[in-house]
Amino acid sequence: MTAEIENIIKENDVVLFMKGTPQFPQCGFSSVVVQILDYLGVTFGSQNVLESDEIRQGIKEFSDWPTIPQLYVKGEFVGGCDIVKEMFEKGELKTMLAEKGIPLAA
Numbered sequence: 001m002t003a004e005i006e007n008i009i010k011e012n013d014v015v016l017f018m019k020g021t022p023q024f025p026q027c028g029f030s031s032v033v034v035q036i037l038d039y040l041g042v043t044f045g046s047q048n049v050l051e052s053d054e055i056r057q058g059i060k061e062f063s064d065w066p067t068i069p070q071l072y073v074k075g076e077f078v079g080g081c082d083i084v085k086e087m088f089e090k091g092e093l094k095t096m097l098a099e100k101g102i103p104l105a106a
Helices: 002-011 028-040 053-063 081-090 092-099
Strands: 014-018 045-048 070-073 076-079
Touching: 002 014, 002 045, 002 053, 014 028, 028 081, 028 092, 076 081, 081 092
Parallel strands: 014 045
Antiparallel strands: 014 070, 070 076
16 A cells, blocks of 8 residues: 555655545545645645545555645645645745745746
């Protein structure tokens, strides 16, 4: 399962492990992170953890982080909803994405 998670993270410059899909988030925390990424104009991959118990548990062990959603940028674990929201509000998320070469909306 670790190899599958590593592949998902490697294949996407920005990937969100979430409950539901970006079009239909199935938890408020996942919805908040999707809204932030959409606002910034970030193209991102997503993985619906509700489709697979192995991925749902595996990602928690992989990151050593107990909750979903989890955001990864260029292979690096950024954090969950609270961290992403705080970084966004301080302008740190936009700066980090730009520094990592992630295209943002104007």
